[in-house]
Amino acid sequence: MVIFYVLLVFMLIAAIIAVETDDLLSSVICVGAVGVGGSIMFLFLRAPDIAITQIVVEVLGLIILIRATIARDLTFISGDREFFGLVVSIVIMLVIFLAGVRVLGNLPPFGTPVFSQVPDAASRTYIAEGLQKTGAANIVAAIILDYRGYDTLGEATVLFTSIIGATVMLRSKCRKSLEDRNG
């Protein structure tokens, strides 16, 4: 349990630095540090699938994407925050915190899964029959690609659609014609 508190303090410090620093690159790296802390936490919670996805997406995706697109001349952010935006975000954080306190009070103690309280949960079927029905040793793969194949199809469709939109909008031909029309 101690390791979780250590990681939590690490993630909090990294998040505060990410918000408070002026340099964009160090801010992005601090967000990546938060992601690394989260993925190590998932590893200690025995969820290696989530840990791999978290570290790959958060660290590689975020940092490399920012580094690749912003390139060399990184901007320094200056100026104060907007008052209205600050108030709204504090209110939203307060609401989520209060709701979280209510929800977390109902959870079973740490280490026991939630579905142990529900007698006919779907997870019981997955764990009991997953290996024999699908033949996949990795139960996560068996669920996301066999039992929940529709979810994965929807996720792939979302990705596909967003890529189509991005490439169409960022194509130089499209931008050139827009510039010509605007003069």
Add this chain to the structure above:
Amino acid sequence: MKGMTIIVKTISSWVKLLIFLFGIYIVLFGHLTPGGGFAGGVIIASSYVLLMLAFGREFVEKNLSLTASSRLDCVGALMFVAIALVGMFYGAASFFWNFIHQQYLADRATEFKLVSAGIIPLCNIAIGLKVGASLFLVIFALSVFCNDFRCKGSARELM
């Protein structure tokens, strides 16, 4: 000079193959070990992004052109849907029916072997292709866009 210094170029030219192989391993063993199509695809894309950072965009475009990567993206999506549809028309089953496992592998104790789990490895390969190619496309498009903003005119004819 395009790209970074000679140290970064040398090390990334050694490391890129390891990252690429690790991505392929994550995709192919997704039904046995943690990982799967999504994580492996992102790792494969990140190996190309590493090359893009170290050597500049033109070098990567020579290796994997935009049309090739968008074709790979479409091939991945089509393969995923085709696997699902084959399960629908094969026998009297439903969409995403694991037909290979149910028909051929179910009575043969193939657990914990590489050839097991029916359509799940094939779906993993399809998703890995799709995610890798599309993330590469996103980063490529954003990089072109951003360069275009900075120095108007010089980078436009690349895309």
